[in-house]
Amino acid sequence: MFLYNLVIYLYGIVIKFAAINKLKARQWVKGRENWRERLTKKIGELNSQDVLWVHCSSYGEFEQGRPLIEAIKKKYPKYKIVLTFFSPSGYEAFKEWNGAEVICYLPLDTKRNAEDFIHITQPKVSIFIKYEFWLNFLFELKKQKIPTYLISAVFKPHHPFFKWYGGIFRRSLATFDKLFIQDDASGKLLDKINITNYEVCGDTRFDRVLEVKENFVEMPFIKEFCGDKKILVAGSTWQGDEELLIEAFKLLNLPDLKLIIVPHNVEEKDIAKLTALIAKNEIEFVLFSQQKQNKNANVLVIDTIGLLSKIYKYASVAYIGGGLNEGIHNCLEPAVYYKPVIFYGNDYHKYNEATDLLALKAAKNISTGNELAAEVLAFLNNKTALLEIEKELQSYFQKKSGTTKKVIAILELS
Structure with a gap:
């Protein structure tokens, strides 16, 4: 001792x-x-x-x-x-x-x-x-x-x-x-x-996560931002994740794709670094706290806490942050909505749910911005795979609850 x-x-x-x-x-x-x-x-x-x-x-x-x-x-x-x-x-x-x-x-x-x-x-x-x-x-x-x-x-x-x-x-x-x-x-x-x-x-x-899903309440500002676009929701992101995401988002350059970033840290200095990164790449964005829409903005930054588990509802594909830092965060929050998941690195074996989702082909792990862009595109363009993911995840949560x-x-x- x-x-x-x-x-x-x-x-x-x-x-x-x-x-x-x-x-x-x-x-x-x-x-x-x-x-x-x-x-x-x-x-x-x-x-x-x-x-x-x-x-x-x-x-x-x-x-x-x-x-x-x-x-x-x-x-x-x-x-x-x-x-x-x-x-x-x-x-x-x-x-x-x-x-x-x-x-x-x-x-x-x-x-x-x-x-x-x-x-x-x-x-x-x-x-x-x-x-x-x-x-x-x-x-x-x-x-x-x-x-x-x-x-x-x-x-x-x-x-x-x-x-x-x-x-x-x-x-x-x-x-x-x-x-x-x-x-x-x-x-x-x-x-x-x-x-x-x-x-x-x-x-x-x-x-x-099943309880959160069952009690979901619509979020008008986020729903309006999403419109009829496909949405990449990036949750619990750190600086390294955000650099990967912006790189991938620019590579994709899809007019019907929007990005919602929910940082792990929402201190003023962290949000300032993130928005500076987005602006440097000449991408228009809006801050959730300001509650002002911009029809030209393709990125929404959530600069408050407590909303992530609900925001995943709006995702077409989810990216889970933390892989470049202390470890990937909760994969179950997006998966409960039957959303495909992407995360960084090969450290996923520490997390049972990450290993499970990979085995179910409901998740992919990446190590570069190019790989992230490719996996997002692969999920978005394969409706058959998305239907199979929905079926697998529905069964998975029934067994695990x-x-x-x-x-x-x-x-x-x-």
């Missing part, structure tokens, strides 16, 4: 320096100031002995855990939900969500912070979503004999649990009363390290 705690301590120092000129780092630090006092006040206002703590790293993990939180609230209304986030991307987007009684940042994972947080909240049950292994918190939960669950986890051979140096992380797996995992492959890996406290249930994200019901049936709540 010494090395782990040292890394955590150094991380806390580094992020404070980063906060000088990085907005997200500044939000991360400020959001944790005086957390004990603020949390004590919020918990006191609950006037309840039945607290259930759910922790999500960021935006995507919250969307993954949301169906379960809502199902728990419906089946076990006595529980008061304390929802924590590690990242500002999640907290800032959902801090006003009415599905939890308390929403706050997770304190830095030190031994004292873990002890104090659990002492203040006194959770009857704790739930972690997908990839969260904060060792001091997990060991303190185990020490306090608080039932703890990991939801929609997936394990891969490159994870530290399966390396020679991963002893402390293997120990953390034993702190969970149950690991709800996505697939049999994860189970086989866990078997090899003598971890048997798991249940194969699938991925709750399927339930979430229902994880939330499986998990809540097994969870030992009272």
